[in-house]
Amino acid sequence: MHSFGYRANALLTFAVTILALMCAIASLSDNLNTPSPSAQIEILNINWFQKQPHGNDEVSLTLNITADLQSLFTWNTKQLFIFVAAEYETPKNALNQVSLWDAIIPAKEFAKFSIHTSNKYRFIDQGHNLRSKEFNLTLHWHVMPKTGKMFANKIVMSGYRLPEDYR
Amino acid sequence: MGWIGESIESIKSLQIRQVLTQGVSLGMIVTSALIIWKALMCITGSESPVVVVLSGSMEPGFKRGDILFLHMSKDPIRAGEIVVFNVDGREIPIVHRVIKVHERQDTGEVEVLTKGDNNYGDDRLLYAQGQLWLKRQHIMGRAVGFLPYVGWVTIIMTEKPIIKYILIGALGLLVITSKD
Numbered sequence: 001m002h003s004f005g006y007r008a009n010a011l012l013t014f015a016v017t018i019l020a021l022m023c024a025i026a027s028l029s030d031n032l033n034t035p036s037p038s039a040q041i042e043i044l045n046i047n048w049f050q051k052q053p054h055g056n057d058e059v060s061l062t063l064n065i066t067a068d069l070q071s072l073f074t075w076n077t078k079q080l081f082i083f084v085a086a087e088y089e090t091p092k093n094a095l096n097q098v099s100l101w102d103a104i105i106p107a108k109e110f111a112k113f114s115i116h117t118s119n120k121y122r123f124i125d126q127g128h129n130l131r132s133k134e135f136n137l138t139l140h141w142h143v144m145p146k147t148g149k150m151f152a153n154k155i156v157m158s159g160y161r162l163p164e165d166y167r
Numbered sequence: 168m169g170w171i172g173e174s175i176e177s178i179k180s181l182q183i184r185q186v187l188t189q190g191v192s193l194g195m196i197v198t199s200a201l202i203i204w205k206a207l208m209c210i211t212g213s214e215s216p217v218v219v220v221l222s223g224s225m226e227p228g229f230k231r232g233d234i235l236f237l238h239m240s241k242d243p244i245r246a247g248e249i250v251v252f253n254v255d256g257r258e259i260p261i262v263h264r265v266i267k268v269h270e271r272q273d274t275g276e277v278e279v280l281t282k283g284d285n286n287y288g289d290d291r292l293l294y295a296q297g298q299l300w301l302k303r304q305h306i307m308g309r310a311v312g313f314l315p316y317v318g319w320v321t322i323i324m325t326e327k328p329i330i331k332y333i334l335i336g337a338l339g340l341l342v343i344t345s346k347d
Contacts, residue, residue, distance in 0.1 A: 005341060023314065079228060081284065083266070085246050092272060097246035099266035104227070104284065121289070126269050126278075140247045144228045149312050152247060 026076045027148020033074045039067035039139040039155045041084060047118060049130070050166050057130035059123050059162060063101065065139070066114040072143055073108040080105040081142040086123060087156075088135035098123055100137075132164045193339070213239040213308035218251055219318030220262055224283030225249070232319040235262060237308030244268060244277055244303070249310040252281065255295045260307055263290055269300070277303055 047060035065084060072080060083102035090096060100119040105111050136158045143151040207216040216237055220229045229235065237251055244250065246268050251260050266289065267280040278300035282289040291299060324331040 081228065083247060093269045094272045095268065095270040097268040099246055106227070121266060142247055145313060147314055150310065
């Protein structure tokens with residue numbers, strides 16, 4: 001009844017239960033945070049815009065991204081993964097999401113930033129529908145926790161338009 | 168002489184009962200583990216509700232040995248989600264992030280491109296030869312929850328099978344010999 005094995009087992013079970021409970025509470029406490037992030041994206045330049053030999057449109061942009069995401073950080077946040085995607089509709093596709101740039105924000109002090117960059121990933125359409133195409137730029141964030149549930153959300157910025165001609 | 172025979176009889180019957188009880192309790196442990204796993208499969212809709220991260224391609228978000236909880240709903244797949252997918256000709260599923268999505272107007276079919284956060288380029292090199300996009304049928308689930316370090320248990324057990332056998336043997340012995 002009170003053998004070593006029995007006690008060790010009881011202790012281990014108790015420790016694991018408490019640890020699991022603490023993880024659950026840490027994850028649940030994320031819900032108490034009501035973040036108020038803000039972001040602005042400006043297209044500074046269309047570097048080039050062309051039709052690839054096999055028929056897909058490709059464009060290169062220079063962006064200025066300004067954001068304040070500090071309020072997304074809680075004590076259970078390991079890092080923030082953020083990315084900017086172009087979202088648009090074409091006759092063939094109901095939704096196209098093309099990631100243009102991404103970054104990992106490891107701590108709260110880096111969460112307020114302004115960056116000047118050209119697109120990190122190629123902005124290629126499936127087809128050749130990009131001329132004078134209207135599109136949205138969205139800033140998405142994924143909160144990666146130390147433990148528990150992951151959160152994600154986005155800010156949609158609309159009203160961007162690509163030029164009428166290749167250049 | 169009569170009482171000796173009687174006591175031997177009682178010991179024998181006692182042992183048979185005890186062995187039966189231990190057998191039943193061992194069976195209960197195995198079946199309850201199976202029940203939990205299958206129930207998780209039903210709830211999450213994913214054929215493997217929990218996966219262990221095996222590579223460092225998603226660091227620093229997910230390290231080797233962390234575990235992820237998967238969920239497979241009917242919701243469409245969107246950029247930014249972390250999905251677990253199988254590639255034809257590869258046995259081990261991969262956990263990476265979706266960076267591009269193209270969803271068809273007529274059929275609603277999706278074509279997605281993935282990339283590991285810690286990798287330099289996208290995953291086209293990992294896909295089957297000539298494959299440019301992942302489709303719905305390749306995707307096993309999307310990651311919704313995260314627990315650090317726990318997966319090391321399975322990594323150690325698959326890489327050092329001896330430890331697994333020792334552990335199973337010790338646990339079995341404990342269950343059989345324990346008397347509550």
